Amino acid sequence: MKCIAAVLAGCLSFACLMPAAISCPLCLAPSQTWSEMIAEADVVLLATLVSRDPGAEFRRPSAVFRVAEVHKGLSRLSVGATVQVDEFVSGEAGEFFLLKGAVQDLEVSTFLETFASTEPGNVSSAAANIRKVAATSRDQVFSEGNAAPVLVWDAPEPATPTTFRYLTEAPLLSVAPTERLKYFLSFLEHPDALIAGDAWGEFAKSEYTDIKEISHLFSRRQLRDWIAASQTSPERLNLYGLMLGMCGTTEDEAFLRDQIGLPQADGLRFGSEGLMGGLLTLAGENGLQFIEQTRLKNADVPVFEAYAAVQALQFIWNHEPAAFEKQRLRNAMHPMLQREELREIAIRDLARWEDWTLVEDLPPVYQACRADDSRTTRAIVGYLLLYLKTAEQHATEPEQVTAAEQLLQQIRRDDVRLVKAVERELQ
Numbered sequence: 001m002k003c004i005a006a007v008l009a010g011c012l013s014f015a016c017l018m019p020a021a022i023s024c025p026l027c028l029a030p031s032q033t034w035s036e037m038i039a040e041a042d043v044v045l046l047a048t049l050v051s052r053d054p055g056a057e058f059r060r061p062s063a064v065f066r067v068a069e070v071h072k073g074l075s076r077l078s079v080g081a082t083v084q085v086d087e088f089v090s091g092e093a094g095e096f097f098l099l100k101g102a103v104q105d106l107e108v109s110t111f112l113e114t115f116a117s118t119e120p121g122n123v124s125s126a127a128a129n130i131r132k133v134a135a136t137s138r139d140q141v142f143s144e145g146n147a148a149p150v151l152v153w154d155a156p157e158p159a160t161p162t163t164f165r166y167l168t169e170a171p172l173l174s175v176a177p178t179e180r181l182k183y184f185l186s187f188l189e190h191p192d193a194l195i196a197g198d199a200w201g202e203f204a205k206s207e208y209t210d211i212k213e214i215s216h217l218f219s220r221r222q223l224r225d226w227i228a229a230s231q232t233s234p235e236r237l238n239l240y241g242l243m244l245g246m247c248g249t250t251e252d253e254a255f256l257r258d259q260i261g262l263p264q265a266d267g268l269r270f271g272s273e274g275l276m277g278g279l280l281t282l283a284g285e286n287g288l289q290f291i292e293q294t295r296l297k298n299a300d301v302p303v304f305e306a307y308a309a310v311q312a313l314q315f316i317w318n319h320e321p322a323a324f325e326k327q328r329l330r331n332a333m334h335p336m337l338q339r340e341e342l343r344e345i346a347i348r349d350l351a352r353w354e355d356w357t358l359v360e361d362l363p364p365v366y367q368a369c370r371a372d373d374s375r376t377t378r379a380i381v382g383y384l385l386l387y388l389k390t391a392e393q394h395a396t397e398p399e400q401v402t403a404a405e406q407l408l409q410q411i412r413r414d415d416v417r418l419v420k421a422v423e424r425e426l427q
Contacts, residue, residue: 030201034167034194035180041100043151044071046164048096050082052089063089063156065097071168085153098159098167101151159194166195177210185217189226189236200236208242208319215246224252227259227275238274242315245278253283257290272305276312281320288324288332296335303341310336310345317353330355337365340373347379356387359404366407370414377411381422384408389426 038044047065055061067081077083085099166187171180180202187199203211223244226232232240241259244252256279260272279287295301295309310333317329330353336346337358343365350358362380369376384404391401412419 030197030204033201033205034198035170035173035202037100038071038167039173040102041072041154042103043073043077043099043101044168045069045073045077045083045099046071046096046159046161047083047099047156049089049091049093051093052091054088060086061088062086065099065156068096069161069164071164083153085156087153087155089156091158096159096161096164097156098164099153099156101153103151157194160192163192163194166190166192167198177206178213181206181210181214182217185214189222200239203239204235211243212246215243218243218247220244220247220249220252223247224255227255232271234271237271238277241271241274241276241278242281243278245281248278248282253279253287256282256287260290260294270304273308273311273315276309277315280312280316281323284323285328288328292332292335296332299338303339306336306339306342307345310342310349314349317349326353327355329353330357334358334361337361340368343369344373344376344379347376347383351379351383351386356390356400358383359387359400359407363403363407366411370411374415374418377415378418378422381408381411381419382426384411385422385426 045065045067046069047067050064050066052063053059053061062084064082064084067077067079067083070077070079083099089097091097171183173180184199184202187195188203190196190199223240226240227237227244241256244256248256256275260275260279276287276291280291281287283290291309291312295306298306313329313333316323317326330350333346333350333353333355336342339346347358347362347365362383366377366380369380384407387404388401388408408419
C-alpha cells in the first residue's frame, strides 16, 4: 500500500496550494505540438525517400530524400533537390516523410553540410558530399555567397501529403486560441494517427475556458462514439468526457454513468476521471451522488478508481467553481481521510480549499500514520499551521483552536525537525 501512496502523492508538496495549471485539466498534454515545432524550425519540407544506408560499425546511418513540397526553407531547397539526413530511417523508396531542421546553435563552430548531390546518378554516393564547414554568424549561414546553408535535421517523420497540408495550413500560434481550436476540432480522431494525435495535443494544451467557449460546435454523437470505442486511449477519453460534459443533455448523463460504470475488480480503468468530471459538470448533484455511492464512500473500491473520483472533484473545484456549493465538494472529499493511500492528497486539497472542519478528525489519522507515513504527517502539520495562521477568524471556535494547537504540539514533540521544515515551506 505504501508504494501506491507514493506513486499517487510522490509529486505533491505544499506547492499544491498554488493555483492550478492553465492547460486542459485531466489531460496529459504533449511537451510540444507540431505547430510549436514548425514555428521553431528554419526548414519544413515534404520529401520522398530516395535511398537509405543503415550504417555500419564505423559509418553512421543515413538517408537521402528528394524535396516534394516546401513550407519553410532556403533558396537551395527547391522542389526536386535532394538532401541527406544522418539518421536511421525505416521505409521504402518513394514513401513520403516530413523533414524539419534548424540552423545549428551559433555557439557551436562546426556544422555538417547535409545537402546531397542533385546530379542524376550521384544520389547514392551522397555520403561523399558531407563536409565540415565553419560559420561565425547566422547571417553567414544564410548569406547568398555561402556555398551551402548548413542545417541540423530532426529525425524524419513518416507523413503523407494530407499530413503535410494539415500541419502547414494550421493557424499560426499568434491566432486567437478559440480560432485555432476550431481548426483542430475537425481533425480529432482523424484516420491519420499523426494528425489525430496532434489535434488532441492542441486541445490538451489549451485552457479549459477556451475549449468550453467553442463547445457549441461539438458533436454529441461523435463524442459518444469516441468514448464508447474500446480503442480510445485514456488521455483522449479524459478530454472527450470533459467535452461531452460541456455540451451534453440529460440523455448524455445516462450515457456517462453507463460508461463510468461500477468499479472494476482490477482497479485499472484509466481515463475515467475525465468521464466523472464531465458527469459532474453536466449532472450536478445527481452526478456527485453517483460518484459518492460508487467510489468515494465505497471502502472496497480499488484505489485507482477512488483516485479518479478525487481528480474529478479537483477538476470541478478548479474549473467549474459555480457548479456546487463549496462545502458540498469539501464534504465529498472527507471519506478519503479513511483511505491510507489517499489521505495525504485529501488533507492537502482540503487545506487548499480552506475546509477547517477537520481539526477534530485529524488526531486518529495522525495516530494511524505517525510511525511510517511521514508524507501524511507533513500534510497534517501543514493543515494545522494554515488553520492556526488564520486563528483570529475562528474566534467562535476556541475549543477547536485549542485542539489544533495540542495536536501540533504533540507532533512537534514526536518530530520537531519535520514541523520546522513545514514551517519554513509555508513562510
